[in-house]
Amino acid sequence: MSQSSAAYPSSAPVGVDTTRASIARVYDAALNGKDNYEVDREVLAQVRTVAPQVNDLAWANRDFLIRACRFLAKSGIDQFLDLGSGLPTAENTHQVVQRVNPQSRVVYVDNDPSVLVHGQALLASNSRTKIAEADIFRPLDVLGNATIRNDIDFSRPLAMFQIGTLHHYLGDDAAALMQTYIDALPSGSFVAIAHFFDPQIPEYSELAAKMEEKFIHSPMGSGRFRARDEIQAMFGDLEMVEPGLVRCDDWWPDGPHLTPLNAVRNCIVGGIGRKR
């Protein structure tokens, strides 16, 4: 047995480094998925020391994504560019939107080898759904990507997702990055964003700062909790769909909250903007 094969469990797909935490696998672990390793679970264990309910960040984010998919598909959008798709889980974007409209096209974009391997396997038999490899924080690369240009028609309205992604961008120019995407969208398109949030009130700000510190200094290396103004700026001058940028759990929930939202659930927001 070679040294490299000894270091990797046989269940790890080729190209997947099980010695470094990955954003996609940490998120999968938070959603109780099976495609993660000890190094990924350790990131959550570290954050859990300051935020015992850290998994709720992932659940609030994912449930927002599912409701956003339903809303957009029912609004007549039939092409979806899902930036930072994550590992396949229950209720993936293409499954939700193609249930509403089987003709919907979806292109997932990610740069994590685990996501690309699992995504390609899942999508092998779905001709209307593709996965493209690109760095979502390089908009011009994404906008010029051949798979994306082939499957998404930029002359017709589309939905673009940055759900659970931009807090992993550590630069200070996330609004400018998003503006490049927004400029490329035709009128009538939508942009959905969910982002870790610093509510800037003493009750939750301290928690947000502690979680950020743990995430950024963990082997995953990212997870910024930005203030409302910074997140709102990522929508540029898009017209916000009601109820605007709110806690993910408050964006058209499926029913009343049966218990008050815990502190962690106050630290993630989401919204959808429409290009006029």
Ligand SMILES: C[S@@+](CC[C@H](N)C(=O)[O-])C[C@H]1O[C@@H](n2cnc3c(N)ncnc32)[C@H](O)[C@@H]1O
């Ligand atoms: C937290 S997951 C969110 C998954 C999904 N959007 C959701 O909300 O359920 C973030 C995803 O973004 C991907 N990602 C992070 N940085 C990226 C980059 N620079 N380029 C492409 N994908 C990236 C990760 O690999 C991961 O799959």
